[in-house]
Amino acid sequence: KAGVTQTPRYLIKTRGQQVTLSCSPISGHRSVSWYQQTPGQGLQFLFEYFSETQRNKGNFPGRFSGRQFSNSRSEMNVSTLELGDSALYLCASSFFQSTDTQYFGPGTRLTVL
Amino acid sequence: EDQVTQSPEALRLQEGESSSLNCSYTVSGLRGLFWYRQDPGKGPEFLFTLYSAGEEKEKERLKATLTKKESFLHITAPKPEDSATYLCAVEGGGADGLTFGKGTHLIIQP
Numbered sequence: 001k002a003g004v005t006q007t008p009r010y011l012i013k014t015r016g017q018q019v020t021l022s023c024s025p026i027s028g029h030r031s032v033s034w035y036q037q038t039p040g041q042g043l044q045f046l047f048e049y050f051s052e053t054q055r056n057k058g059n060f061p062g063r064f065s066g067r068q069f070s071n072s073r074s075e076m077n078v079s080t081l082e083l084g085d086s087a088l089y090l091c092a093s094s095f096f097q098s099t100d101t102q103y104f105g106p107g108t109r110l111t112v113l
Numbered sequence: 114e115d116q117v118t119q120s121p122e123a124l125r126l127q128e129g130e131s132s133s134l135n136c137s138y139t140v141s142g143l144r145g146l147f148w149y150r151q152d153p154g155k156g157p158e159f160l161f162t163l164y165s166a167g168e169e170k171e172k173e174r175l176k177a178t179l180t181k182k183e184s185f186l187h188i189t190a191p192k193p194e195d196s197a198t199y200l201c202a203v204e205g206g207g208a209d210g211l212t213f214g215k216g217t218h219l220i221i222q223p
Binding site: 004035043044047058099101103105106107 | 122144145147149154155156157159170200202204209210211212213214215216
């Protein structure tokens with residue numbers, strides 16, 4: 001059974017640009033959550049999508065947004081990039097809700113210059 | 114607001130030297146406590162889910178336990194391949210995703 005996949009694995013952007021990251025969940029999983037991981041703050045919850053609807057949202061500015069498609073694949077977008085957005089962005093999928101076991105992808109390493 | 118504190122931040126052990134990692138939490142209505150291991154450059158790998166105080170789960174050299182205020186990850190006779198960062202996370206009643214601790218960086222020396 002294929003795991004969670006994320007593309008691209010690495011990205012380099014400059015301040016002010018925008019970026020879109022993609023996540024394909026494990027087959028049959030309908031809930032997709034996004035997390036930001038930095039050395040200083042650790043793993044922080046961004047948002048969760050289920051059935052194409054954002055179900056929960058963490059404490060991040062509106063520059064961070066996402067969406068989910070009918071096949072459960074999800075994308076997250078960060079607009080007007082800042083240096084502090086440099087991080088590992090992780091996607092996790094679960095069957096129905098975030099209290100079900102979440103399985104993580106390998107992450108997308110975003111560097112903002 | 115849910116909070117998770119892990120200790121120690123880093124731990125260096127000799128191969129075969131057993132120890133325990135601690136995860137203290139405050140949460141309004143615990144819905145689940147999760148343990149993950151993370152290797153450098155990779156996403157977290159699921160280890161255990163615990164739902165209620167008194168629950169225990171085991172997998173190879175690892176055993177996770179849960180009380181009303183903390184969880185322990187016991188590592189028995191560790192091997193160098195057990196070296197990783199171990200992360201603890203909780204899901205509370207607020208349904209705002211998992212709240213993670215900063216992790217324990219474990220090094221097992223041969």
